């Protein structure tokens with residue numbers, strides 16, 4: 001993609017100038033989808049194409065299938081204009097706390113379920129690629145969402161959800177973080193989370209909960225220290241407090257999959273807080289390169 005063409009920044013006036021019509025958005029998606037003239041027909045996998053009948057579409061020269069820039073992307077079958085879709089992606093990625101589907105429905109005069117459905121797709125694109133595990137010093141703990149604070153580990157959790165969270169410590173403060181819903185605080189539940197998000201060489205620090213002990217086999221640098229009511233993990237506990245503050249009011253209405261979507265959304269922005277200029281463009285790229293899933297599909 002032409003550098004001048006790529007949208008950079010978090011300024012909505014600039015966004016308005018960059019994308020004035022649906023056609024501008026189709027052109028943008030086409031330049032991402034078929035970057036460097038790469039083409040592979042969705043129907044027959046043939047690699048040669050010509051210009052399609054519709055604006056910015058490509059036509060396979062073998063089977064004559066005419067593919068639009070949105071086909072097979074998360075912008076496919078959108079219930080509103082592509083320009084509005086771009087604005088929603090911009091709001092969710094560039095606003096510090098994102099935007100709820102209710103706020104979106106007011107701002108863009110759409111039905112709330114319509115916004116909810118589209119936001120669900122955006123959250124799927126915000127899932128971590130799991131390609132960049134946390135390294136260096138990593139603090140890990142769990143917390144409950146949706147219940148009284150005095151909830152103890154291992155006991156019946158009712159409607160509450162248990163979340164495990166990892167935060168990377170860097171020289172000048174904190175780095176990236178990830179969180180995942182788990183069924184209980186057992187080592188079996190911790191294992192997949194560690195595997196996805198923590199480098200084996202990392203200096204992992206947890207409290208003295210027995211569920212973490214078996215992980216020392218694979219994570220040689222895992223150290224357990226007393227939590228002292230969280231005082232020994234100040235940065236992690238500020239992170240959990242902020243995350244809970246943001247989630248408050250959402251969890252009452254959401255399924256396990258939906259809650260994970262919100263955790264992914266929160267950390268997508270959090271982990272890019274120092275790269276806000278490219279957050280919108282990179283999210284659009286992920287939405288073009290990932291197949292949409294329907295609500296209810298396993299994510």
Ligand SMILES: [Zn+2]
Nearest residue numbers: 041044060063
């Ligand atoms: Zn074809």
